[in-house]
Amino acid sequence: MDNIAGHKPALTWAVHISVLILVLAWLFPTVGLFVSSFRTADQISSSGWWAALFPTEQNEVYRAADPDDNRVADGDVFVVSGNVFEEAGASEKTISVWGTSSREISAYEAGETADLGDGETLTLGEGGAYEWRGNDDQISGRGQRIFATVTAPPEFTLDNYENVLLSGNATDGMTKAFFNTLTVTIPATIIPIVIAAFAAYALAWMEFPGRALLIATVVALLVVPLQLALIPLLKLHLGIGIGKGYLGTWLAHTGFGLPLAIYLLRNYMVGLPRDLIENARVDGATEFQIFTRLILPLSFPALASFAIFQFLWTWNDLLVAKVFLIDATGETTVMTNQIVELLGTRGGNWEILATAAFVSIAVPLIVFFAMQRYLVRGLLAGSVK
Known part of the structure; x- marks a missing residue:
């Protein structure tokens, strides 16, 4: 009788405690970074962020x-x-x-x-x-x-944000790096979603020779290390003249993100009602009309789920930007690389580093909380029939 429907598992409390620990482990550093970004250098060096409200x-x-x-x-x-x-x-x-x-x-x-x-x-x-x-x-x-x-006494200031966002001398171009990161991230998120959506629909609902082999290839590409393809891909980009620029970076992020995008979207589209697709074909709808008018609206949770992942990966990326984007003048440097340079040149200015780091994570946090309700639905795509 202990296992009948409607009874909660005996270890529910352990699950709740584990989730609480994970949430706090993520929340404390973020709150600490936020609080430190408003403190002066003297206060940061003399006490922890948890003492910010006390003398x-x-x-x-x-x-x-x-x-x-x-x-x-x-x-x-x-x-x-x-x-x-x-x-x-x-x-x-x-x-x-x-x-x-x-x-x-x-x-x-x-x-x-x-x-x-x-x-x-x-x-x-x-x-x-x-x-x-x-x-x-x-x-x-x-x-x-x-x-x-x-x-x-407790002291908070907006001077750190003024230095980071408005003063080029203090941050050596953090504002420019912010817009450079947006220039990299937005196209590198949209391009793989568009390509993967078409590919996922074809692999899910269109019959053609070699479809099973293509699906197996996509799954195999999920385990290919990013570092393994960097040098060959850079040589290819330099050979065709798109190396060390935004275009090469967009294509690199697209290539590295496509396997997961296709796999995620294909699993979701396969779970859509077959009768809906067949009825549309009987009514004379073309494959493109079915894709744009039926599949895309119904697949929005999966699209949003991948968009969250791809945006976070590209925004926080340093390795791909180092290989495909950074130039000698620093005109195209991104925020992750700019923070690394601040660590090297201004390692003692913790107030500037904390502010720059929080500015860097603020946009991903906004994107995540705005679209997080679609995350679980997209991740569970195709797991239950």
Whole structure:
């Protein structure tokens, strides 16, 4: 009686927990990247993204104002005063402990006065206000360095996105790379869908010699490694004059995506009602009319499912772009390659890297969530009769 219809399997809870773990494993890095893209470099280096909503404590280095331009006589001594936060362009920070050496950052509490010797003193308040006092020889040259442990409130900024999307100097052409990626991805998604739809219909509903052999060939091509065909295909493209350009990249993505597209669409079309096709033929419809007026509208879930996969593959592709597209001037570089270059040239600027990476994944996320309801229906095509 335990296995009768209507009873839930005993391990349903395990399935739910597994799905939850998979969702969280995918969601946490994405949320972390999104949050980090709005944080400053100091905050990223001092705390994780999960602490973005809480005050952070970090060690910072400041320097008192230039004595030659800012010192004021006070009897026999000179005084330089100011606020380290205002001079550094910061605000709303507080100092807990400080020191005049990197080896003794916590030598003094906020508000205490440090004796620097021979009558020279330095006082630093919690709000960043300081007073540096000494004789003529001491209050000269460069300003006194101050090492402080600072508590900073949560801070979010849009400057990272401004640098990535609007400032060519900061990103060396990330905006151009974004549009180059669109130029590659949109045709490389549409072309294989159009070709595969015609081929899948022929293999599913048209009788001709060698059809079974063609189906077997398509299935065999699914297991051919992408890397195995790169060099021969590049030599072919260079030989016919379409290498290192958009056309060669479109054709490469089309060739690598066609086996899965044909296999997926053919399985879906085979599962469509045979009576519908035969009745259309009896009524005098041509194969092209059947394909365009019946098959394509009914096959939209499978078409959308493959479109999601192909768009994600081409948008996130680096290998094919490296082989078939990248030129010496960088005019056709795509976002994946641009991010790799940022890692090499600006490896310390994590705020820029996080923003560029999130911009790169934002479009695939929009496409996926807009069409995800068709994904399962397309993947299950032909699995159940």
